[in-house]
Amino acid sequence: MSLDRSPSGDGCLWARRMRDRGGWAGAGLVLPGDPAHAHLRRGGGGAQGCQGPGACVLGAARWGGLRVAGRPDACALPARARPVTMVAVAAAAAQALSGARRLRLFLSTLKPGVHVPQAEPVAAFSSSVTSAKVAVNGVHLHYLRTGGGEHAVLLLPGMLGSGETDFGPQIENLNKKLFTVVAWDPRGYGHSRPPDRDFPVEFFERDAKDAVDLMKMLKFKKVSLLGWSDGGITALIAAARYPSYINKMVIWGANAYVTDQDEEIYRGIRDVSKWSERTRKPLEALYGFDYLARTCEKWVDGIKQFKHLPDGCI
Secondary structure, three states, X not given: OOOOOOOXXXXXXXXXXXHHOOOOOOOOOOOOOOHHHHHHHOOOOHHHOOOOOOOOOOOOOOOXXXXXXXXXXXXXXXXXXXXXXXXXXXXXXXXXXXXXXXXXXXXXXXXXXXXXXXXXXXXXXXXXXXXXXXXXXXXXXXXXXXXXXXXXXXXXXOOOOXXXXXXXXXXXXXXXXXXXXXXXXXXXXXXXXXXXXXXXXXXXXXXXXXXXXXXXXOOOOOEEEEEEOHHHHHHXXXXXXXXXXXXXXXXXXXXXXXXXXXXXXXXXXXXXXXXXXXXXXXXXXXXXHHHHHHHHHHHHHHHHHHHHOHHHEO
């Protein structure tokens, strides 16, 4: 399926054209109409994001590196509230990283000397962070929760990730007076096991429904989404499927389609025994080697399914 809604009706091809023209250089979502939007389309931004007011700014250069350009002590949500619309979803898809760039980010962590965030047990967080599970759509989903602000924010992790492995800095440092922060583990990831993770062709849609239903179960009337990698794709689908429930989004490292180049890179990460120890060990500590290896192989097979759909659309 095509997640975005471009003026031509063919959002996936529109995203391709935007990428091929070099129409984006950042890694996030700037809503159309923001002064930063034109800046981003002209090639501004980058890992530090845009400078214009109202921009969603994020640091895609490293896991957990989320900050606002020019405001190092600020949260990473837009300065002005704007509802997510289908046009915003289209802009996000058009500006999203290609699968190849997303995997290069991941593969860069395999090189010696590059810092890889370590998996942190819940005990490593401050006492204000609570851990719980709730029954949603037939599974028990694990989440971390902190803060008491009116603005609810859901953090969506990437491939093989969990709330605690992917979002430690955000869980600790987002303003707890302004935000209530929830970091979830999608089914089959982190502590949301059983069941084992599987990857039917609609797994992103399933994650989007689980994420929204989790937040509704926790009695949030409306939420903003911060999604990295696969979590970014899930966030886009959630906004497309449940637009009235989504307040604002920050996405980075997401992609709208799968190419031949992407497929080649995916094959390169299929065997986790070839990863550097520094990259593998945190996830191995969370899952055990066998589950990690098996799930990574299944993920590669799952993401490659989209290449065989029209235009490789996710």
